[in-house]
Amino acid sequence: MQWITIFKKELVEDWRNFKWVWVPLVFIIICIMDPLSTYYLPQILDAVGGVPEGTVIEGPELGPTEAIMFSLTEISMLGVLVIVAISMAVIAGERKSGVAELVLVKPVSYFTYISAKWAAKLLLVFTAYLIGMLTSWYYVSLLFGDLSASQFIGLFLFYFIWLIFVVTLTFLYNTVVKIPGLVLTLSIITIMAMSAINQIFSFRMPWFPNSISEHITTMLAEGAIPNELWGAAGITLGLSVILLVASNFILKTKEMAD
Amino acid sequence: MTVIEVEKLTKAFKGKPIVKGLDFQLEKGRCVALLGPNGAGKTTTLRMLSGLLKPTSGIITFSGSQKGEDIRKYIGYLPQYPVFHPWMTGKEFLVYVGQLAHLTKQEAAEKADQLLKKVAIYGSRNQRIGKYSGGMKQRLGIAQAMIHSPQLLMLDEPVSSLDPIGRREVLTLMEELKTQTTVLFSTHILGDAEEICDDLLLMHQGEILESGSIDALRQRHQSAKFEIALRGDSATYLETLHALSSVQDVFQEKGEVHVVVEDIELARKEILTKVLEEDWPLEKLALSKTTLEDLFMKVVKK
Known part of the structure; x- marks a missing residue:
């Protein structure tokens, strides 16, 4: 029951500060920005003054799978930034302001406190991501050709696992430090470092969390789910669980007042 | 319980x-x-x-x-x-x-x-x-x-x-x-x-x-105390008062000297003798009781 109480309180809070409005809107923009601008590039170039006579812009002929991957690429940068930004104060902010002092003297277990907030934030991220991707799917189908529902669902769900990891990582830092800006910085640095590691060692670590999007590309091209995708998804989920449990232990070692 | x-x-x-x-x-x-x-x-x-x-x-x-x-x-x-x-x-x-x-x-x-x-x-x-x-x-x-x-x-x-x-x-x-x-x-x-x-x-x-x-x-902390006011600088009398046998503690507050004593009768005699002998410019001599405030101040100043 306490869990539901905190979960609901988080949803109401994000509703009252309009996160349930602007986060989905931002995700729509992030998701459709690249597919649309790519499709309309010739018109855009014309409108801004055109290119010199005789210029030939040659690009690969884009199919729907490439186009929708543009959306994921944008989410992996801007989307992740937005996700970290809306989660950076979820515990750190309450600890910094002192509300945690009132809430955690009530008989609430720290794990309830963390996991209910985590689930509420994840629901917001899921909804925004779903709306953004559905919009992108619509435009991609319209402009680049059909993308089957099974392909869409596959890429949507597998990539969501990466987003779960991003949210959980931010929660971990929320328990480590109590300055929201620092939570943001640490989360972004970690994600960037992981991405660098992934690029350098990807041939040795096919199951590294950051490789999920590469495997999704393979999945869309081949029409079957590669083993590496299952592996990477499993590792990422497992890591998320570990981070969530670790957050609980870290918060327990912290004192709620100084 | x-x-x-x-x-x-x-x-x-x-x-x-x-x-x-x-x-x-x-x-x-x-x-x-x-x-x-x-x-x-x-x-x-x-x-x-x-x-x-x-x-x-x-x-x-x-x-x-x-x-x-x-x-x-x-x-x-x-x-x-x-x-x-x-x-x-x-x-x-x-x-x-x-x-x-x-x-x-x-x-x-x-x-x-x-x-x-x-x-x-x-x-x-x-x-x-x-x-x-x-x-x-x-x-x-x-x-x-x-x-x-x-x-x-x-x-x-x-x-x-x-x-x-x-x-x-x-x-x-x-x-x-x-x-x-x-x-x-x-x-x-x-x-x-x-x-x-x-x-x-x-x-x-x-x-x-x-x-x-x-x-x-x-x-427990209530003891008798004399409040003494003297013309001029009272600080000069503190030591003399402290030296008296009946006096436990002496402190100054708002220009007055507070003298905490054990035996009221003895203290009165001793203090008045000093006043007469040394011709102190006495303005006020009153008997009162120590309060918790005195205790608090004493503890905090220690």
């Missing part, structure tokens, strides 16, 4: 001791003031009792609880500067923390209404807390601490930040609360403690220097 027992409670921050080995127990149904100047370690002590800080060493036993049980459900706590979610209304916040304290939504709502009336902010229950004044927040803070009918209510400086009217109101409220539960509150103002409390824990530099019921303390 004791509600809570504290043994050798210590707390150090980065090796610097703030609370140094407290031993005390609180009796059920009493109102106890934790009195001490700023920096005495009062807040740290309350935070340890409420579970917000972990003691460096020492044991806190809550008598009503089973071993290993979460004692937070028996405790209501109001921090010195309570912070709420400004986007919630007063009532929403009470229902929220009530549910966190294992009340059902309906129980929490009923209890919230009841408390909002008691702390006299029922009219603003549906206003966002962000718009509350300092006094209203303090009262909401007391209500949230009472929401689950705790066996021990701890208030950290509940009146220090309030204006005279708000202070009076909160004191009256506490007067009422102490009939319902055991109350422990910290303050640096002796008057507040004397006004509403039964017992006193006098704390200074991390230690409890005196404890007991206010009456007992008053008696």
